[in-house]
Amino acid sequence: MTTLPAHNQTLPAQLALRDRCHALGMPVWRFAANGKVLAGPIESGPFGDWVRSPMITRMVADAAAQWGDCEELEQREIFPGCWLVPVEERRRRRRLSLTIGLALTPEVFQAEQFLAACSSASLDAEMVRRAISPHAKYEEHCIAGLSSVLRWMNEDLSMISSHALNIETLSRQLAESYEEMSLLYRLREFMSELAQPQRFVRQACFELHAVLPFRWIGARFVDDKRHARVLAGRSFTSGELTCSTEMFERAALKIISSLHPGRSLVMSGEDAAAFGVEHAQVLAHPISLSGTVIGAIFAGEKDSEDYEVTNIELKMVEAATGYVAILAENAGLYEDERSMFLGLLRALTASIDAKDPYTCGHSERVAELSADLARAAGMSEAQVERVRIAGLVHDIGKIGVPEAVLRKPGRLTDEEFGMMKQHPEIGYRILRDIPQLEDVLPGVLHHHERFDGKGYPHALSGDRTPLMARIIALADSFDAMSSNRTYRSALNRQSVLAEIEKCAGTQFDPQLAHLFLGLDLSEYDEMVARHQSQTESGCGITGVAA
Known part of the structure; x- marks a missing residue:
């Protein structure tokens, strides 16, 4: 497997x-x-x-x-x-x-x-x-x-x-029928989508409905986010429910509260009627993590001469719930590890920002502004997330710039500016050997390019500059103009937006500049206030310092 x-x-x-x-x-x-x-x-x-x-x-x-x-x-x-x-x-x-x-x-x-x-x-x-x-x-x-x-x-x-080994073992054992193996194979194709466990559960319901003789298949998860994580409170159905969605959710939640890990429940009579099923059975099998039932998969209104649930049908639903449970736990681990990885990046970039009290929180603000602009430009959420990470590490190369240059009051000499201009390439070299960051390198390397080709390090112009870098360039410039620096005070919001509009087509991508002018900056302002508070008490850093 x-x-x-x-x-x-x-x-x-x-x-x-x-x-x-x-x-x-x-x-x-x-x-x-x-x-x-x-x-x-x-x-x-x-x-x-x-x-x-x-x-x-x-x-x-x-x-x-x-x-x-x-x-x-x-x-x-x-x-x-x-x-x-x-x-x-x-x-x-x-x-x-x-x-x-x-x-x-x-x-x-x-x-x-x-x-x-x-x-x-x-x-x-x-x-x-x-x-x-x-x-x-x-x-x-x-x-x-x-x-x-x-x-x-x-x-x-x-x-x-260990979970991967469990999946392989489970796959070898579930060989009772061609349909069962086919179902498990199709579900397995979606097991790598740890960032989208909802899609996997929806697909599991669809695949079960396609191979089992039930009018509908549904899944319901408890509302407790501590146990069900991102799936908490969610429900999924495939086929035609014999009751309203609200009725299914209420009835399913009541049944889940009575289920025990690993033990299926076959309902008829009053219990089945709660799902709108009068003359057939409803099967429920729990989805369990660490001995706690976090949800269940339901199958109702069997569409065949034999309306009773068979052993093979039970085993197929049981197998699907096992996959859902493993996926749910791995998705939680993935989210934990992702948060840890991003936390390390934030700590590293915050330590760089903290070299200069005037740039406290700069990388985090650029990351969120870049994500907002990427979303406005029509990027998928997965792409938006990568742009956010690129924005977070865009200035990591400043670790190689002398602190005296970074903190110098007043304008830099040509020699000092030359040192500063090296930070995109330094950042690229620092990050290029980290596989998880390979796709964000263009944003790090080219975020100081200009639309008219007068930027650095490679004087790229127009669409030759990667879209990710053009987005970060705008967010970076906006935050720089909006912040106090050693050589000048922050510009007011109206002046900053006017400058962006003025530089559209020269410094900035004109289409992105137009989109930027329409962004809601309320969350940005909240971040600025928070970072100013941190600056007054010392720019807080946790984790790995650079």
């Missing part, structure tokens, strides 16, 4: 964790419970040579040996600026393996052990310093949070891998 590509389950959980740490600039080692090295860092170049140096290798192995006798694992600084973050893999109470990530802070370059490690591998210290600098981006106060994030990520990956 195919696995769920959205979470990279084709790789074992530990390999997926290694690859994600690599994308975050963290080399990892994996040790067996007996201390044997199972896998080392995959980094290449001077950075890889340094982390594989005899000194670093020995220090990591020593830490792994010491952790081998510990029940509780905590991050450890092996020398100034060099932290080890342990993540264990357990089965029941037994530790199977230990993954150790190495996180560097800028202080590492002042540590004598940095030079000693270079010397132990006969490496040029300056060359290693240049190679490591982009990865020495963590702050000491964030290491504990990073340790928690990696532990949660590992748990999620392990759970998702």
Whole structure:
């Protein structure tokens, strides 16, 4: 059975964790419970040579040996600026393996052990310093949070891998009939749509109705968002209900409250009449997560000579509810991991914004403005989400611009402006090796291009500039004009909108500029107020700092 590509389950959980740490600039080692090295860092170049140096290798192995006798694992600084973050893999109470990530802070370059490690591998210290600098981006106060994030990520990956195995096992077992296998195959095609679980449930009802002799198939979920998550309070039907939708929802919710995990209920008489079914049976099978019933699939008004529910029909509905339950749980894990990933990005970009009190919250505001404009331009919600992420990380390249330039009062010299103009390409280089961000790179690289071709870094004009970048360019300029800067005060709203209208066709895409002028900016104003409050108390940052 195919696995769920959205979470990279084709790789074992530990390999997926290694690859994600690599994308975050963290080399990892994996040790067996007996201390044997199972896998080392995959980094290449001077950075890889340094982390594989005899000194670093020995220090990591020593830490792994010491952790081998510990029940509780905590991050450890092996020398100034060099932290080890342990993540264990357990089965029941037994530790199977230990993954150790190495996180560097800028202080590492002042540590004598940095030079000693270079010397132990006969490496040029300056060359290693240049190679490591982009990865020495963590702050000491964030290491504990990073340790928690990696532990949660590992748990999620392990759970998702386990669920994928459960799906494969379930698929092998359900082979009683061609129709049953065909149904499961068609449902499986939609299992990767973790961002749209509603679509999967709707498709499950449709497929069941297509192969089972019932007049209608329906699904109903409890209203408790804590358990049913995004499916809470939703109902789905396929076929012709024998009662109103409202009547079905009320009757279904009442039945769900009496169901037990794994136990079907076949109704007739008064119970079936609540669904508008008088002379046939209604089947209900619970959808359960972690022992809690979160909903049920119903089948009613059997359209055949034998009006009683058969075992094969029961098993097919049961199989479909199993898939819905797995999809619902994986969709919850997907949403949790997505929120975690976006949280890391927000923390990273907020740390960059916080370098200058005048730009506190800038990236978040640009992200939301860009999303609003993308939606107004007719993009799908999936595309809107990618534009939002691009807007969030559009200025990440400023991590490579000297802080003295970023915070300089007054206008920049030509040399300083040249440094500032490098940030789109720096940002592109930082993000290009992260697979999850591949499609947002055009927005990062080209958000300072102009419609007339006088922008940078590549002087693209018109439609040659990607649409995502043209959208971010507008949002970025609007927020810059609307914010106080060291060299000028913020412009009022009327002046900013007049400037956008004036620059349509020169600096900005004229069609996007027209759409922008029609946006509702009330949520933007609320964000500005919130960020101003944060600025007064210090621009708040949580998570990984750049």
